[in-house]
Amino acid sequence: MASPIISPKSRASDRENSANRPASGEADASRQDQPVCARCAEPCNTTGPQCGACGAIADSFVYRSRVAAAALALFGGLFGLHRFYLKQWRALLYLAFCWTPLPWLAGIVECIVFLSSSQTAWNAKYNQGISTGRESGKVLGLFMILGLAIFAGTLSLLSWLPFQAASNAFEAHQQQRAIVAATEQVATATQQFVQAHGRHPQNLSQLRLDKQMMDDYGQSIQLSRTELSATLPGPNGGQIIMVPVLMNGEVLWDCSGSTLVGYALPSQCR
Structure with a gap:
């Protein structure tokens, strides 16, 4: 049987095509080196987190909201x-x-x-x-409105607190002045009692005092035969202590035990 005749030109063309065509093993190795999409099993684009074939997003991608x-x-x-x-x-x-x-x-x-x-x-x-x-962003908008409301409320509270503190201080000062004035009336009534009876009163009930004043400040003022005292309200109230001293039929007052400054004491102490 005669062998087929292959021309030298045909052999040269086959050798050239074989040299230009990559080996199947090399192609398979190159395909294995590429990352593969977990959804469609196609090679993924290494430059991005999303598969170009099916659009699946890589698990390593972190979305920023x-x-x-x-x-x-x-x-x-x-x-x-x-x-x-x-x-x-x-x-x-x-x-x-x-x-x-x-x-x-x-x-x-x-x-x-x-x-x-x-x-x-x-x-x-x-x-x-x-x-x-x-x-x-509706939920965040609600939080922003709530935050602004809390901020406005905080500003209102901060502006109200000094006013309230000043109001409380003024009220306490007015009450202290009223108790000092009531103590002056008790001291005057005591002097009148001594001049009329020649002895010191034992308590407030023996003096002629205004009933309304006693109802308002009677609990803050105490009187005994040896001492007249008054406790002023407030954190910086202090105490008035007046010790009667009988001299030539006249009652004088020793206020050295008081914790108030001199100008704040009853007029009998000055």
């Missing part, structure tokens, strides 16, 4: 929590100046910027263009 970043900027902007969340080095600047109100103000501004940016622009900037759907 626009609403979460805005919430961190609003409530943790003083310490740059939103910048740590976005993995940006400028978060260290927020920590460096956290003792000033500047990071807090910047956080409020950035919260508004985050919420006002479109979802597409946000994903393109922070998520490599990958989208998981539209995020709603």
Whole structure:
């Protein structure tokens, strides 16, 4: 049987095609080196977290939420929590100046910027263009309104506390002055009792005093044969101690045991 005749030109062409065609083993090895999509088993693009064939997102990809970043900027902007969340080095600047109100103000501004940016622009900037759907900022808006209400209430409380403290101090001062005036009346009535009876009264019931005054300040004033005392209300009230001294038929008062300054004592002590 005659052998087929292969021309030298045909042999040269086959050798050239064989040299240009990669070996099947090399192609298979190159295909095995590429990462494979877990969903469609096709080779994945190593430059992005999303499969180009089926659109599946790699498990290693971390989506950064626009609403979460805005919430961190609003409530943790003083310490740059939103910048740590976005993995940006400028978060260290927020920590460096956290003792000033500047990071807090910047956080409020950035919260508004985050919420006002479109979802597409946000994903393109922070998520490599990958989208998981539209995020709603209604809940965060409610938190912002609540935060503003709490802030306004705090300012109102801080402005009200000094006024209330001043009002309480004024009321206590007025009450102290009324007790001093009542003590003066008791001292005058005591002098009148001594002049009329030649002895010291044993208690307040023996004196002629205004009934309304006794009802208001009787519990703050005590009288014995050796001492007239009055306790003033308030944290800085003090005490009046008046010791009667009979001299030439006249009652004088020794107020050296009192804790009040001289000008605040009853007129009999000055």
